[in-house]
Amino acid sequence: MINDQLDNLYARIRAEEREARESRVREAYARAPRLRALDEERAQLFIDLGARRISSEASKARLSEIFAEEKQLLASIGMPEDALELRVRCKQCNDTGYIGTTNKPCSCRLLKRESLRGSDGINARETFANFSVDFFPTAEQKKRTVNAKILCEQFAATLPTPEKPSILLFGMPGLGKSFLGNAIAYDALSRGIDAERVTAYAFIQTVLSDIREQTQKAARYQTVPLLVLDDLGSEPVIPNVSFEWLFAVINERTLAGLATVCSTNLTLSQLQTRYDDRFMSRLCDKNTTLVLHLTGENLRTVK
Template identity: 40%
Template structure:
Protein backbone atom coordinates (compact mmCIF):
# COMPACT_ATOMS: atom_id res chain seq x y z
CA UNK A 1 0.00 0.00 0.00
CA UNK A 2 1.29 3.40 -0.96
CA UNK A 3 1.00 6.24 1.54
CA UNK A 4 -1.66 8.84 0.69
CA UNK A 5 0.97 11.39 -0.33
CA UNK A 6 2.31 9.08 -3.01
CA UNK A 7 -1.12 8.04 -4.24
CA UNK A 8 -1.96 11.73 -4.63
CA UNK A 9 1.32 12.30 -6.43
CA UNK A 10 0.58 9.57 -8.98
CA UNK A 11 -2.99 10.77 -9.46
CA UNK A 12 -1.63 14.22 -10.31
CA UNK A 13 1.05 12.77 -12.58
CA UNK A 14 -1.51 10.73 -14.54
CA UNK A 15 -3.84 13.73 -14.90
CA UNK A 16 -0.90 15.85 -16.11
CA UNK A 17 0.15 13.21 -18.64
CA UNK A 18 -3.42 12.90 -19.89
CA UNK A 19 -3.79 16.67 -20.29
CA UNK A 20 -0.55 16.85 -22.26
CA UNK A 21 -1.67 13.93 -24.41
CA UNK A 22 -5.05 15.51 -25.13
CA UNK A 23 -3.54 18.86 -26.07
CA UNK A 24 -1.06 17.14 -28.39
CA UNK A 25 -3.74 14.98 -29.93
CA UNK A 26 -6.10 17.90 -30.60
CA UNK A 27 -3.29 19.83 -32.22
CA UNK A 28 -2.19 16.88 -34.33
CA UNK A 29 -5.76 16.08 -35.37
CA UNK A 30 -6.24 19.70 -36.52
CA UNK A 31 -2.99 19.66 -38.49
CA UNK A 32 -3.45 16.17 -40.00
CA UNK A 33 -7.11 15.54 -40.89
CA UNK A 34 -6.47 11.87 -41.76
CA UNK A 35 -5.22 11.09 -38.23
CA UNK A 36 -8.53 10.81 -36.36
CA UNK A 37 -9.86 8.39 -38.98
CA UNK A 38 -6.77 6.19 -38.63
CA UNK A 39 -7.01 6.12 -34.87
CA UNK A 40 -10.74 5.42 -34.95
CA UNK A 41 -10.11 2.54 -37.31
CA UNK A 42 -7.35 1.15 -35.09
CA UNK A 43 -9.65 1.30 -32.10
CA UNK A 44 -12.49 -0.40 -33.97
CA UNK A 45 -10.18 -3.10 -35.35
CA UNK A 46 -8.86 -3.91 -31.89
CA UNK A 47 -12.40 -3.84 -30.48
CA UNK A 48 -13.69 -6.25 -33.14
CA UNK A 49 -10.88 -8.71 -32.58
CA UNK A 50 -12.64 -10.62 -29.80
CA UNK A 51 -15.89 -11.19 -31.67
CA UNK A 52 -14.06 -11.93 -34.93
CA UNK A 53 -11.87 -14.51 -33.23
CA UNK A 54 -14.88 -16.37 -31.90
CA UNK A 55 -16.42 -16.54 -35.37
CA UNK A 56 -13.25 -17.27 -37.33
CA UNK A 57 -12.62 -20.86 -38.41
CA UNK A 58 -8.87 -20.34 -38.68
CA UNK A 59 -8.15 -18.31 -35.58
CA UNK A 60 -4.40 -18.03 -36.14
CA UNK A 61 -4.85 -16.73 -39.67
CA UNK A 62 -7.50 -14.29 -38.47
CA UNK A 63 -5.31 -13.02 -35.67
CA UNK A 64 -2.48 -12.52 -38.10
CA UNK A 65 -4.60 -10.61 -40.58
CA UNK A 66 -5.84 -8.28 -37.83
CA UNK A 67 -2.27 -7.79 -36.66
CA UNK A 68 -1.21 -6.87 -40.16
CA UNK A 69 -4.08 -4.43 -40.54
CA UNK A 70 -3.16 -2.73 -37.27
CA UNK A 71 0.47 -2.66 -38.36
CA UNK A 72 -0.43 -0.92 -41.62
CA UNK A 73 -2.51 1.67 -39.80
CA UNK A 74 0.18 2.31 -37.25
CA UNK A 75 2.77 2.69 -40.04
CA UNK A 76 0.57 5.16 -41.82
CA UNK A 77 0.10 7.14 -38.61
CA UNK A 78 3.85 7.17 -37.96
CA UNK A 79 4.54 8.39 -41.50
CA UNK A 80 1.99 11.19 -41.22
CA UNK A 81 3.45 12.29 -37.91
CA UNK A 82 6.98 12.24 -39.34
CA UNK A 83 5.87 14.20 -42.43
CA UNK A 84 4.57 16.88 -40.10
CA UNK A 85 7.76 17.00 -38.06
CA UNK A 86 6.25 15.23 -35.02
CA UNK A 87 7.92 12.42 -33.05
CA UNK A 88 6.65 8.87 -33.50
CA UNK A 89 5.39 8.66 -29.90
CA UNK A 90 3.56 11.97 -30.13
CA UNK A 91 0.17 10.30 -29.65
CA UNK A 92 1.17 8.16 -26.69
CA UNK A 93 0.31 9.31 -23.18
CA UNK A 94 3.57 10.81 -21.87
CA UNK A 95 3.74 9.14 -18.46
CA UNK A 96 6.71 10.06 -16.30
CA UNK A 97 7.25 6.36 -15.77
CA UNK A 98 6.46 4.11 -18.70
CA UNK A 99 6.89 0.98 -16.62
CA UNK A 100 3.91 1.66 -14.37
CA UNK A 101 2.01 4.35 -16.30
CA UNK A 102 2.32 6.56 -13.22
CA UNK A 103 0.38 4.21 -10.97
CA UNK A 104 3.35 3.20 -8.79
CA UNK A 105 2.67 -0.50 -9.20
CA UNK A 106 3.51 -3.09 -11.83
CA UNK A 107 1.02 -5.50 -13.41
CA UNK A 108 2.07 -8.27 -10.99
CA UNK A 109 1.10 -6.04 -8.06
CA UNK A 110 4.63 -5.27 -6.86
CA UNK A 111 5.92 -1.74 -6.33
CA UNK A 112 7.40 -0.07 -9.38
CA UNK A 113 11.07 0.97 -8.90
CA UNK A 114 9.93 4.58 -9.29
CA UNK A 115 7.57 4.17 -6.32
CA UNK A 116 10.26 2.50 -4.27
CA UNK A 117 12.60 5.44 -4.93
CA UNK A 118 9.87 7.95 -4.05
CA UNK A 119 9.03 6.04 -0.89
CA UNK A 120 12.65 6.25 0.24
CA UNK A 121 12.71 9.94 -0.62
CA UNK A 122 9.60 10.44 1.47
CA UNK A 123 11.19 8.60 4.37
CA UNK A 124 14.30 10.79 4.21
CA UNK A 125 12.20 13.92 3.96
CA UNK A 126 10.13 13.07 7.04
CA UNK A 127 13.01 11.63 9.06
CA UNK A 128 14.65 14.93 9.98
CA UNK A 129 17.92 13.73 8.44
CA UNK A 130 20.07 15.93 6.23
CA UNK A 131 19.44 14.87 2.66
CA UNK A 132 23.04 14.93 1.50
CA UNK A 133 24.83 13.00 4.23
CA UNK A 134 25.96 9.49 3.41
CA UNK A 135 28.90 7.26 4.26
CA UNK A 136 29.86 7.04 0.60
CA UNK A 137 30.51 10.79 0.59
CA UNK A 138 32.43 10.85 3.87
CA UNK A 139 35.65 12.79 3.37
CA UNK A 140 38.48 13.12 5.83
CA UNK A 141 39.85 16.13 3.95
CA UNK A 142 37.93 18.42 6.31
CA UNK A 143 40.17 17.33 9.18
CA UNK A 144 43.37 19.25 9.75
CA UNK A 145 45.95 16.72 10.84
CA UNK A 146 46.72 13.12 10.05
CA UNK A 147 45.80 11.94 13.53
CA UNK A 148 42.36 13.52 13.28
CA UNK A 149 41.83 12.01 9.83
CA UNK A 150 42.69 8.58 11.17
CA UNK A 151 40.40 8.99 14.16
CA UNK A 152 37.47 10.22 12.13
CA UNK A 153 37.88 7.41 9.62
CA UNK A 154 37.82 4.87 12.45
CA UNK A 155 34.73 6.56 13.89
CA UNK A 156 33.06 6.41 10.50
CA UNK A 157 33.81 2.67 10.23
CA UNK A 158 32.28 2.04 13.63
CA UNK A 159 29.22 4.12 12.76
CA UNK A 160 28.83 2.13 9.57
CA UNK A 161 28.91 -1.10 11.55
CA UNK A 162 26.33 0.33 13.89
CA UNK A 163 24.09 1.47 11.04
CA UNK A 164 24.16 -2.01 9.49
CA UNK A 165 23.18 -3.90 12.63
CA UNK A 166 21.60 -1.13 14.71
CA UNK A 167 24.01 -2.34 17.37
CA UNK A 168 27.70 -2.06 18.12
CA UNK A 169 29.49 -4.54 20.36
CA UNK A 170 26.07 -5.92 21.17
CA UNK A 171 24.72 -2.58 22.43
CA UNK A 172 21.68 -1.11 20.67
CA UNK A 173 22.65 2.42 21.71
CA UNK A 174 25.42 4.65 20.46
CA UNK A 175 26.83 7.82 21.99
CA UNK A 176 28.99 10.08 19.86
CA UNK A 177 31.00 12.47 21.99
CA UNK A 178 33.15 15.40 20.96
CA UNK A 179 33.22 19.14 20.54
CA UNK A 180 31.25 21.00 17.91
CA UNK A 181 32.74 20.60 14.46
CA UNK A 182 34.15 17.10 14.75
CA UNK A 183 31.43 15.73 12.46
CA UNK A 184 29.03 14.08 14.90
CA UNK A 185 25.89 15.35 13.20
CA UNK A 186 27.14 14.27 9.81
CA UNK A 187 27.86 10.78 11.13
CA UNK A 188 24.40 10.58 12.71
CA UNK A 189 22.83 11.55 9.38
CA UNK A 190 24.90 8.91 7.58
CA UNK A 191 23.77 6.28 10.10
CA UNK A 192 20.14 7.31 9.61
CA UNK A 193 20.36 7.23 5.84
CA UNK A 194 21.98 3.80 5.79
CA UNK A 195 19.34 2.44 8.16
CA UNK A 196 16.54 3.79 5.94
CA UNK A 197 18.20 2.21 2.91
CA UNK A 198 18.11 -1.06 4.80
CA UNK A 199 14.39 -0.66 5.31
CA UNK A 200 14.43 0.53 8.93
CA UNK A 201 12.20 3.27 10.25
CA UNK A 202 14.25 6.22 11.43
CA UNK A 203 13.48 9.48 13.17
CA UNK A 204 15.95 12.16 14.07
CA UNK A 205 15.42 14.94 16.58
CA UNK A 206 17.63 17.34 18.40
CA UNK A 207 17.36 17.14 22.17
CA UNK A 208 15.81 20.58 21.85
CA UNK A 209 13.05 19.16 19.58
CA UNK A 210 12.29 16.45 22.11
CA UNK A 211 11.94 18.90 24.97
CA UNK A 212 9.83 21.12 22.73
CA UNK A 213 7.56 18.22 21.76
CA UNK A 214 7.15 17.37 25.43
CA UNK A 215 6.35 20.99 26.33
CA UNK A 216 3.80 21.26 23.58
CA UNK A 217 2.06 18.04 24.56
CA UNK A 218 1.82 19.28 28.15
CA UNK A 219 0.56 22.70 27.07
CA UNK A 220 -1.90 21.44 24.48
CA UNK A 221 -2.83 18.37 26.51
CA UNK A 222 -2.20 16.13 23.55
CA UNK A 223 -0.36 12.86 23.46
CA UNK A 224 3.40 13.24 23.21
CA UNK A 225 5.02 12.23 19.93
CA UNK A 226 5.62 8.51 19.81
CA UNK A 227 9.36 8.36 20.29
CA UNK A 228 9.22 4.64 21.00
CA UNK A 229 8.05 3.77 17.50
CA UNK A 230 11.01 4.22 15.11
CA UNK A 231 13.44 1.33 14.91
CA UNK A 232 16.23 3.87 15.16
CA UNK A 233 15.84 7.10 17.08
CA UNK A 234 18.56 9.68 16.61
CA UNK A 235 19.01 12.41 19.21
CA UNK A 236 21.40 15.15 18.17
CA UNK A 237 22.88 17.97 20.25
CA UNK A 238 22.23 16.59 23.70
CA UNK A 239 23.23 19.42 26.01
CA UNK A 240 22.08 22.37 23.91
CA UNK A 241 18.42 22.15 24.99
CA UNK A 242 17.04 24.48 27.65
CA UNK A 243 16.96 23.00 31.15
CA UNK A 244 13.32 23.40 32.12
CA UNK A 245 12.59 22.01 35.58
CA UNK A 246 10.52 18.82 35.54
CA UNK A 247 10.38 18.86 31.73
CA UNK A 248 13.83 18.50 30.23
CA UNK A 249 15.05 15.70 32.44
CA UNK A 250 11.74 13.85 32.40
CA UNK A 251 11.40 14.08 28.63
CA UNK A 252 14.89 12.79 27.93
CA UNK A 253 14.87 10.20 30.66
CA UNK A 254 11.54 8.80 29.46
CA UNK A 255 12.86 8.41 25.92
CA UNK A 256 16.21 6.93 26.86
CA UNK A 257 14.79 4.68 29.52
CA UNK A 258 11.85 3.34 27.52
CA UNK A 259 13.90 2.68 24.44
CA UNK A 260 16.62 1.11 26.54
CA UNK A 261 14.16 -1.22 28.26
CA UNK A 262 12.72 -2.22 24.91
CA UNK A 263 16.20 -2.81 23.50
CA UNK A 264 15.53 -0.33 20.69
CA UNK A 265 18.34 1.40 18.84
CA UNK A 266 19.06 4.97 19.91
CA UNK A 267 21.98 7.05 18.68
CA UNK A 268 22.89 10.17 20.64
CA UNK A 269 25.42 12.90 19.94
CA UNK A 270 26.62 15.33 22.56
CA UNK A 271 29.38 17.84 23.06
CA UNK A 272 29.20 17.44 26.80
CA UNK A 273 31.83 15.49 28.70
CA UNK A 274 30.94 12.54 30.91
CA UNK A 275 31.34 14.74 33.98
CA UNK A 276 29.04 17.36 32.51
CA UNK A 277 26.40 14.76 31.67
CA UNK A 278 26.54 13.36 35.19
CA UNK A 279 26.30 16.83 36.66
CA UNK A 280 23.62 18.14 34.27
CA UNK A 281 21.34 15.12 33.99
CA UNK A 282 22.12 13.15 37.11
CA UNK A 283 22.90 9.56 37.81
CA UNK A 284 19.79 8.03 36.20
CA UNK A 285 20.47 9.25 32.67
CA UNK A 286 24.23 8.95 33.07
CA UNK A 287 24.14 5.33 34.14
CA UNK A 288 21.96 4.40 31.17
CA UNK A 289 24.05 6.20 28.57
CA UNK A 290 27.29 4.77 29.88
CA UNK A 291 26.28 1.23 30.62
CA UNK A 292 28.31 -0.88 28.22
CA UNK A 293 25.44 -3.25 27.68
CA UNK A 294 23.15 -0.51 26.43
CA UNK A 295 25.42 2.00 24.69
CA UNK A 296 28.70 1.96 22.82
CA UNK A 297 30.56 5.24 23.12
CA UNK A 298 32.69 6.79 20.44
CA UNK A 299 34.72 9.79 21.51
CA UNK A 300 35.85 12.09 18.77
CA UNK A 301 37.84 14.38 21.00
CA UNK A 302 41.14 14.14 22.81
CA UNK A 303 44.23 12.43 21.50
CA UNK A 304 42.72 9.04 21.01
CA UNK A 305 39.48 7.89 19.59
CA UNK A 306 38.39 5.81 22.50
CA UNK A 307 35.70 3.23 22.30
CA UNK A 308 34.14 1.93 25.44
Protein backbone atom coordinates in the same frame (compact mmCIF):
# COMPACT_ATOMS: atom_id res chain seq x y z
CA MET B 1 -0.49 18.66 7.54
CA ILE B 2 2.63 17.12 5.99
CA ASN B 3 0.71 13.93 5.16
CA ASP B 4 -1.88 16.00 3.29
CA GLN B 5 0.91 17.76 1.41
CA LEU B 6 2.45 14.41 0.50
CA ASP B 7 -0.88 12.99 -0.68
CA ASN B 8 -1.38 16.04 -2.88
CA LEU B 9 2.18 15.74 -4.18
CA TYR B 10 1.68 12.11 -5.22
CA ALA B 11 -1.67 12.94 -6.82
CA ARG B 12 0.08 15.66 -8.82
CA ILE B 13 2.88 13.28 -9.85
CA ARG B 14 0.37 10.71 -11.11
CA ALA B 15 -1.58 13.39 -12.98
CA GLU B 16 1.61 14.71 -14.58
CA GLU B 17 2.61 11.23 -15.73
CA ARG B 18 -0.86 10.60 -17.19
CA GLU B 19 -0.67 13.88 -19.10
CA ALA B 20 2.85 13.07 -20.29
CA ARG B 21 1.70 9.68 -21.58
CA GLU B 22 -1.27 11.21 -23.40
CA SER B 23 1.08 13.70 -25.05
CA ARG B 24 3.46 10.93 -26.16
CA VAL B 25 0.58 8.84 -27.50
CA ARG B 26 -0.78 11.77 -29.54
CA GLU B 27 2.65 12.42 -30.99
CA ALA B 28 3.24 8.74 -31.79
CA TYR B 29 -0.17 8.34 -33.46
CA ALA B 30 0.42 11.47 -35.53
CA ARG B 31 3.83 10.29 -36.72
CA ALA B 32 2.88 6.63 -37.19
CA PRO B 33 -0.92 6.20 -37.61
CA ARG B 34 -0.49 2.42 -37.70
CA LEU B 35 0.19 2.56 -33.94
CA ARG B 36 -3.39 3.61 -33.24
CA ALA B 37 -4.74 0.61 -35.15
CA LEU B 38 -2.43 -1.73 -33.25
CA ASP B 39 -3.50 -0.24 -29.93
CA GLU B 40 -7.18 -0.68 -30.81
CA GLU B 41 -6.57 -4.25 -31.93
CA ARG B 42 -4.81 -5.07 -28.66
CA ALA B 43 -7.72 -3.65 -26.65
CA GLN B 44 -10.16 -5.78 -28.66
CA LEU B 45 -8.01 -8.86 -28.10
CA PHE B 46 -8.28 -8.42 -24.33
CA ILE B 47 -12.05 -8.06 -24.64
CA ASP B 48 -12.31 -11.19 -26.77
CA LEU B 49 -10.05 -13.09 -24.40
CA GLY B 50 -12.19 -12.10 -21.44
CA ALA B 51 -15.32 -13.20 -23.27
CA ARG B 52 -13.55 -16.40 -24.33
CA ARG B 53 -14.12 -15.64 -28.00
CA ILE B 54 -10.48 -16.40 -28.70
CA SER B 55 -8.04 -18.95 -27.28
CA SER B 56 -5.35 -17.76 -24.92
CA GLU B 57 -2.67 -19.30 -27.13
CA ALA B 58 -3.89 -17.40 -30.19
CA SER B 59 -4.22 -14.13 -28.27
CA LYS B 60 -0.73 -14.45 -26.78
CA ALA B 61 0.73 -15.08 -30.22
CA ARG B 62 -1.02 -12.07 -31.73
CA LEU B 63 -0.13 -9.84 -28.76
CA SER B 64 3.53 -10.73 -29.21
CA GLU B 65 3.28 -9.73 -32.87
CA ILE B 66 1.61 -6.43 -31.93
CA PHE B 67 4.28 -5.58 -29.34
CA ALA B 68 7.04 -6.40 -31.83
CA GLU B 69 5.49 -4.23 -34.56
CA GLU B 70 4.91 -1.38 -32.09
CA LYS B 71 8.52 -1.51 -30.98
CA GLN B 72 9.68 -1.38 -34.61
CA LEU B 73 7.39 1.53 -35.47
CA LEU B 74 8.41 3.53 -32.40
CA ALA B 75 12.08 3.02 -33.24
CA SER B 76 11.45 4.17 -36.82
CA ILE B 77 10.10 7.52 -35.58
CA GLY B 78 12.81 7.95 -32.93
CA MET B 79 10.67 7.31 -29.86
CA PRO B 80 11.51 4.94 -26.98
CA GLU B 81 9.79 1.57 -26.86
CA ASP B 82 7.91 2.51 -23.68
CA ALA B 83 6.53 5.73 -25.20
CA LEU B 84 2.94 4.45 -25.15
CA GLU B 85 3.13 3.20 -21.56
CA LEU B 86 2.28 5.02 -18.36
CA ARG B 87 5.60 5.70 -16.65
CA VAL B 88 6.12 5.86 -12.91
CA ARG B 89 8.85 7.72 -11.08
CA CYS B 90 9.09 5.10 -8.35
CA LYS B 91 8.78 1.45 -9.31
CA GLN B 92 8.52 0.37 -5.67
CA CYS B 93 5.23 2.15 -4.98
CA ASN B 94 4.03 3.07 -8.49
CA ASP B 95 3.83 6.70 -7.35
CA THR B 96 1.35 5.99 -4.55
CA GLY B 97 3.81 6.55 -1.70
CA TYR B 98 3.01 3.17 -0.15
CA ILE B 99 4.26 -0.36 -0.73
CA GLY B 100 1.60 -2.63 -2.24
CA THR B 101 -1.72 -2.61 -0.43
CA THR B 102 -0.09 -2.01 2.95
CA ASN B 103 0.19 1.26 4.81
CA LYS B 104 3.98 0.98 4.88
CA PRO B 105 5.44 4.21 3.47
CA CYS B 106 7.76 3.84 0.51
CA SER B 107 11.31 5.13 0.86
CA CYS B 108 10.49 7.87 -1.66
CA ARG B 109 7.64 9.11 0.55
CA LEU B 110 9.88 9.14 3.62
CA LEU B 111 12.51 11.17 1.76
CA LYS B 112 9.91 13.58 0.37
CA ARG B 113 8.53 14.05 3.88
CA GLU B 114 11.93 15.14 5.15
CA SER B 115 12.34 17.48 2.18
CA LEU B 116 9.06 19.18 3.09
CA ARG B 117 10.23 19.56 6.67
CA GLY B 118 13.22 21.56 5.47
CA SER B 119 15.84 22.37 8.09
CA ASP B 120 13.86 20.49 10.75
CA GLY B 121 14.15 17.17 8.95
CA ILE B 122 16.72 14.67 7.77
CA ASN B 123 18.64 16.30 4.94
CA ALA B 124 20.06 14.87 1.72
CA ARG B 125 23.37 16.73 2.03
CA GLU B 126 24.91 14.99 5.03
CA THR B 127 25.13 11.41 3.77
CA PHE B 128 27.77 8.70 3.79
CA ALA B 129 28.27 9.29 0.05
CA ASN B 130 29.02 12.97 0.70
CA PHE B 131 31.43 12.27 3.55
CA SER B 132 34.73 13.95 2.65
CA VAL B 133 38.19 13.24 4.04
CA ASP B 134 39.74 16.34 2.47
CA PHE B 135 39.51 18.72 5.42
CA PHE B 136 41.07 16.88 8.33
CA PRO B 137 44.04 18.82 9.73
CA THR B 138 45.82 15.75 11.12
CA ALA B 139 46.16 12.10 10.19
CA GLU B 140 45.03 11.06 13.68
CA GLN B 141 41.77 13.02 13.45
CA LYS B 142 41.13 11.66 9.97
CA LYS B 143 41.75 8.09 11.12
CA ARG B 144 39.47 8.38 14.14
CA THR B 145 36.64 10.02 12.19
CA VAL B 146 36.85 7.60 9.25
CA ASN B 147 36.73 4.71 11.71
CA ALA B 148 33.62 6.22 13.32
CA LYS B 149 32.08 6.60 9.87
CA ILE B 150 32.73 2.93 9.06
CA LEU B 151 31.12 1.83 12.32
CA CYS B 152 28.12 4.09 11.64
CA GLU B 153 27.79 2.62 8.14
CA GLN B 154 27.83 -0.89 9.59
CA PHE B 155 25.18 0.15 12.11
CA ALA B 156 23.01 1.65 9.34
CA ALA B 157 23.41 -1.44 7.14
CA THR B 158 21.97 -3.69 9.86
CA LEU B 159 18.96 -1.51 10.65
CA PRO B 160 16.33 -1.92 11.93
CA THR B 161 17.93 -4.53 14.21
CA PRO B 162 21.66 -3.81 14.70
CA GLU B 163 23.62 -5.94 17.14
CA LYS B 164 23.77 -3.02 19.57
CA PRO B 165 20.66 -0.86 19.23
CA SER B 166 22.29 2.42 20.24
CA ILE B 167 25.17 4.71 19.33
CA LEU B 168 26.53 7.59 21.42
CA LEU B 169 28.66 10.09 19.51
CA PHE B 170 30.44 12.58 21.74
CA GLY B 171 33.13 15.20 21.33
CA MET B 172 33.68 18.92 20.84
CA PRO B 173 31.55 20.90 18.33
CA GLY B 174 32.35 20.65 14.63
CA LEU B 175 33.74 17.11 14.53
CA GLY B 176 31.02 15.52 12.39
CA LYS B 177 28.73 13.99 15.01
CA SER B 178 25.52 15.48 13.63
CA PHE B 179 26.68 14.67 10.09
CA LEU B 180 27.08 10.99 10.94
CA GLY B 181 23.75 10.88 12.76
CA ASN B 182 21.98 12.40 9.76
CA ALA B 183 23.81 10.01 7.41
CA ILE B 184 22.52 7.02 9.37
CA ALA B 185 18.98 8.40 9.28
CA TYR B 186 19.14 9.20 5.55
CA ASP B 187 20.43 5.70 4.81
CA ALA B 188 17.52 4.26 6.78
CA LEU B 189 14.94 6.35 4.93
CA SER B 190 16.49 5.38 1.59
CA ARG B 191 15.81 1.73 2.46
CA GLY B 192 12.24 2.37 3.60
CA ILE B 193 13.01 2.34 7.34
CA ASP B 194 11.24 5.20 9.07
CA ALA B 195 13.40 7.57 11.09
CA GLU B 196 13.19 10.79 13.05
CA ARG B 197 15.92 13.30 13.76
CA VAL B 198 15.35 15.80 16.55
CA THR B 199 17.54 17.92 18.78
CA ALA B 200 17.25 17.42 22.52
CA TYR B 201 16.04 21.02 22.74
CA ALA B 202 13.27 20.47 20.17
CA PHE B 203 12.32 17.19 21.84
CA ILE B 204 11.72 18.92 25.18
CA GLN B 205 9.79 21.70 23.44
CA THR B 206 7.53 19.03 21.92
CA VAL B 207 7.04 17.47 25.35
CA LEU B 208 6.11 20.86 26.84
CA SER B 209 3.68 21.43 23.98
CA ASP B 210 2.10 18.02 24.67
CA ILE B 211 1.67 18.95 28.33
CA ARG B 212 0.08 22.31 27.52
CA GLU B 213 -2.16 21.16 24.68
CA GLN B 214 -2.99 17.64 25.88
CA THR B 215 -1.47 16.10 22.74
CA GLN B 216 0.91 13.16 22.21
CA LYS B 217 3.29 14.32 19.50
CA ALA B 218 6.36 13.21 21.47
CA ALA B 219 5.03 9.64 21.65
CA ARG B 220 6.27 9.01 18.11
CA TYR B 221 9.86 9.34 19.30
CA GLN B 222 9.39 6.25 21.47
CA THR B 223 8.18 4.01 18.65
CA VAL B 224 9.83 5.15 15.39
CA PRO B 225 12.27 2.44 14.14
CA LEU B 226 15.23 4.86 14.26
CA LEU B 227 15.59 7.95 16.42
CA VAL B 228 18.51 10.35 16.05
CA LEU B 229 18.61 12.52 19.17
CA ASP B 230 21.01 15.33 18.38
CA ASP B 231 22.83 17.78 20.63
CA LEU B 232 22.06 16.10 23.93
CA GLY B 233 22.74 18.63 26.69
CA SER B 234 21.33 21.61 24.79
CA GLU B 235 17.86 21.14 26.27
CA PRO B 236 16.57 23.54 28.95
CA VAL B 237 16.67 22.18 32.49
CA ILE B 238 13.03 21.98 33.54
CA PRO B 239 12.44 20.12 36.82
CA ASN B 240 10.45 16.89 36.49
CA VAL B 241 10.40 17.23 32.71
CA SER B 242 13.73 17.42 30.87
CA PHE B 243 15.80 14.61 32.32
CA GLU B 244 12.81 12.42 33.11
CA TRP B 245 11.49 12.51 29.54
CA LEU B 246 14.91 12.10 27.97
CA PHE B 247 15.61 9.09 30.16
CA ALA B 248 12.16 7.67 29.44
CA VAL B 249 12.55 7.81 25.66
CA ILE B 250 16.10 6.40 25.69
CA ASN B 251 15.25 3.70 28.23
CA GLU B 252 12.00 2.59 26.56
CA ARG B 253 13.64 2.43 23.16
CA THR B 254 16.56 0.40 24.50
CA LEU B 255 14.26 -2.07 26.23
CA ALA B 256 12.25 -2.41 23.02
CA GLY B 257 15.41 -2.96 20.95
CA LEU B 258 14.74 0.12 18.82
CA ALA B 259 17.69 1.84 17.18
CA THR B 260 18.76 5.13 18.76
CA VAL B 261 21.63 7.47 17.92
CA CYS B 262 22.55 10.20 20.42
CA SER B 263 25.12 12.93 19.87
CA THR B 264 26.47 15.48 22.31
CA ASN B 265 29.13 18.17 22.57
CA LEU B 266 29.64 17.31 26.23
CA THR B 267 32.34 15.06 27.63
CA LEU B 268 31.39 11.95 29.57
CA SER B 269 32.28 13.70 32.83
CA GLN B 270 30.09 16.67 31.87
CA LEU B 271 27.25 14.31 31.04
CA GLN B 272 27.73 12.63 34.42
CA THR B 273 27.47 16.01 36.15
CA ARG B 274 24.40 17.05 34.17
CA TYR B 275 22.46 13.79 34.43
CA ASP B 276 22.14 11.20 37.19
CA ASP B 277 23.73 7.75 37.49
CA ARG B 278 20.63 5.97 36.22
CA PHE B 279 20.60 8.11 33.07
CA MET B 280 24.31 7.60 32.41
CA SER B 281 24.09 3.88 33.06
CA ARG B 282 21.52 3.55 30.29
CA LEU B 283 23.15 6.07 27.92
CA CYS B 284 26.61 4.49 28.07
CA ASP B 285 25.76 0.84 28.65
CA LYS B 286 28.36 -0.97 26.52
CA ASN B 287 26.10 -4.00 26.22
CA THR B 288 23.60 -1.98 24.20
CA THR B 289 25.51 1.11 23.07
CA LEU B 290 28.43 1.73 20.74
CA VAL B 291 30.26 4.71 22.27
CA LEU B 292 32.26 6.73 19.72
CA HIS B 293 34.55 9.56 20.83
CA LEU B 294 35.46 12.08 18.12
CA THR B 295 38.46 14.33 18.74
CA GLY B 296 40.44 16.99 16.91
CA GLU B 297 39.94 20.47 15.52
CA ASN B 298 36.61 22.03 14.63
CA LEU B 299 36.13 21.17 10.94
CA ARG B 300 33.85 24.17 10.44
CA THR B 301 36.78 26.48 11.06
CA VAL B 302 39.28 24.35 9.12
CA LYS B 303 37.20 24.47 5.93
